[in-house]
Amino acid sequence: MISTLGQIAPDVLHDLAVRNGVCVRPVLSRMTDTTTGEQSVIPIPCGSTQHRQCPPCADRARKLRMQQCREGWHRDDEIPSVDDDQADELAEASDNDEDQADDETVRRVRSTRRRQDAPDLPRVPMDNRTVGTTFTGANGQTYRPSMFLTLTLPSYGKVRSDGTPADPESYDYHRAAMDALHFPKIVDRFWQNLRRCAGYKVQYFATVEAQRRLAPHLHAAVRGVIPRQTVKDVAAATYTQLWWPPCERPVYVGDELPRWDELAGAFVDPVNGSPLPTWDEALDAIGDDPGAAPAHVVRLGTQLDYQGILGTADDKVGRAIGYLTKYLAKSIADTYGDDDEITAPQAIHLDRLHREVRWLPCSPTCSNWLRYGVQPQGAEAGMRPGWCPSKAHDRHHLGLGGRRVLVSRQWTGKTLSEHKADRAEVVRQTLAAAGVDMQDTDRYAATEHLEDGTPRYLWEPVDRNNDNDLPTWHGVLTRGINERIRWRTDYEQAKRAGPAPRDSNSATDHDPATPAA
Numbered sequence: 001m002i003s004t005l006g007q008i009a010p011d012v013l014h015d016l017a018v019r020n021g022v023c024v025r026p027v028l029s030r031m032t033d034t035t036t037g038e039q040s041v042i043p044i045p046c047g048s049t050q051h052r053q054c055p056p057c058a059d060r061a062r063k064l065r066m067q068q069c070r071e072g073w074h075r076d077d078e079i080p081s082v083d084d085d086q087a088d089e090l091a092e093a094s095d096n097d098e099d100q101a102d103d104e105t106v107r108r109v110r111s112t113r114r115r116q117d118a119p120d121l122p123r124v125p126m127d128n129r130t131v132g133t134t135f136t137g138a139n140g141q142t143y144r145p146s147m148f149l150t151l152t153l154p155s156y157g158k159v160r161s162d163g164t165p166a167d168p169e170s171y172d173y174h175r176a177a178m179d180a181l182h183f184p185k186i187v188d189r190f191w192q193n194l195r196r197c198a199g200y201k202v203q204y205f206a207t208v209e210a211q212r213r214l215a216p217h218l219h220a221a222v223r224g225v226i227p228r229q230t231v232k233d234v235a236a237a238t239y240t241q242l243w244w245p246p247c248e249r250p251v252y253v254g255d256e257l258p259r260w261d262e263l264a265g266a267f268v269d270p271v272n273g274s275p276l277p278t279w280d281e282a283l284d285a286i287g288d289d290p291g292a293a294p295a296h297v298v299r300l301g302t303q304l305d306y307q308g309i310l311g312t313a314d315d316k317v318g319r320a321i322g323y324l325t326k327y328l329a330k331s332i333a334d335t336y337g338d339d340d341e342i343t344a345p346q347a348i349h350l351d352r353l354h355r356e357v358r359w360l361p362c363s364p365t366c367s368n369w370l371r372y373g374v375q376p377q378g379a380e381a382g383m384r385p386g387w388c389p390s391k392a393h394d395r396h397h398l399g400l401g402g403r404r405v406l407v408s409r410q411w412t413g414k415t416l417s418e419h420k421a422d423r424a425e426v427v428r429q430t431l432a433a434a435g436v437d438m439q440d441t442d443r444y445a446a447t448e449h450l451e452d453g454t455p456r457y458l459w460e461p462v463d464r465n466n467d468n469d470l471p472t473w474h475g476v477l478t479r480g481i482n483e484r485i486r487w488r489t490d491y492e493q494a495k496r497a498g499p500a501p502r503d504s505n506s507a508t509d510h511d512p513a514t515p516a517a
Contacts, residue, residue: 022480051329058329069205072411074311079413124199132224147222150305163212164345177356180399186298206406209327241294245282251373260381279377331396357399
């Protein structure tokens with residue numbers, strides 16, 4: 001146990017916290033028990049999913065995702081359907097692809113025939129099921145296999161083994177950046193098409209990470225098996241069109257940018273003062289032009305990996321899940337390692353790609369549209385190109401501003417909070433079998449109410465300027481490390497004292513000392 005704060009250097013304490021699974025960026029919150037009037041300052045784990053910010057929290061998040069993946073992959077029972085899934089299936093029933101503008105106020109739909117350069121998709125009858133079919137082997141044993149898929153984006157130019165372009169001048173950075181910004185769209189369209197061609201409601205657990213060239217690609221655990229050629233045909237036929245104003249060549253560069261006119265309530269040309277087209281006007285112009293072309297078309301690459309996996313092959317399933325979640329705690333820019341590990345060509349490639357995603361528009365509301373002579377949707381004073389708040393533009397994300405884990409709605413039928421509760425229950429059973437009481441993880445929960453319906457516990461941020469009873473960072477981490485060591489000792493002793501519940505190893509990192517704020 002740690003007792004003397006003054007003898008521990010901050011970096012040593014940080015390393016101790018990381019080794020013991022204690023959050024290194026705890027958020028202090030003040031809890032008031034309205035029944036007793038008692039007040040306490042309680043550290044809440046930051047919950048970061050990024051290793052560079054908080055390794056313990058990121059590791060816990062990754063292990064929780066591993067449990068979620070394992071639980072849904074080879075299940076053989078159906079989960080009750082949800083309304084959103086039914087809506088998805090209705091949308092997929094259309095014979096024509098529909099490319100919709102990302103406009104929440106005025107939904108413009110361009111219903112068109114499939115592109116002539118894209119192969120047709122086959123149609124098969126749809127079964128109302130999410131589990132895979134079974135196969136009977138020559139030995140009479142029944143098998144229910146599933147799949148592990150990897151999807152990539154196209155080539156933007158030849159790259160070396162270190163992931164850098166062989167010819168940076170000809171490398172298509174614009175397309176690479178646009179594909180990264182809109183990667184979620186092509187992934188969504190792939191799952192829609194695959195369900196249509198597989199004949200059942202395909203369920204998946206997928207993760208997004210970067211290749212060495214820094215282009216995103218997708219790994220997916222898929223329940224059930226679909227013929228390899230069908231999967232390849234679907235990938236080849238999948239595309240998504242972006243019906244936006246052109247954004248390949250900027251209209252305004254340097255310091256001569258559109259300025260905000262208070263009287264007009266709009267951005268105007270810096271020279272002649274004429275208002276820029278609004279977002280709606282720009283889309284109307286596209287709709288009125290019979291020869292208009294999409295601003296960008298996203299397609300999948302030709303490289304596709306397909307592996308069949310049996311649920312009974314525990315070692316292979318475990319390795320696949322580990323591979324799926326290996327880089328979840330790493331940012332896209334961490335692909336090349338820490339700053340002192342990046343080579344000069346890699347740094348140049350990273351900077352060049354970041355420069356592209358920083359200045360391209362990420363959505364209709366992005367301030368970067370001002371560079372292309374269009375007012376963003378909901379334009380307001382203060383907008384500046386290059387300063388869109390979306391994290392898709394920053395160096396760590398390189399275009400991928402959305403979720404890194406994509407899970408279909410009927411994968412397990414549980415939320416992450418419910419998966420976390422399952423892990424806590426494993427720990428509780430293990431400790432209870434050895435006669436050890438575990439702290440209630442729902443203590444102080446904001447969902448606990450009094451008879452009149454008001455919350456019993458009130459949570460509010462601390463005031464660092466005026467609160468005099470706040471613990472120091474040293475004190476919070478020291479107390480957390482001591483609690484963690486004490487809990488781990490109790491847990492290991494409990495496991496040795498009696499049979500552990502099933503899957504107990506997957507819960508060894510659960511922290512019973514964390515209240516449900």
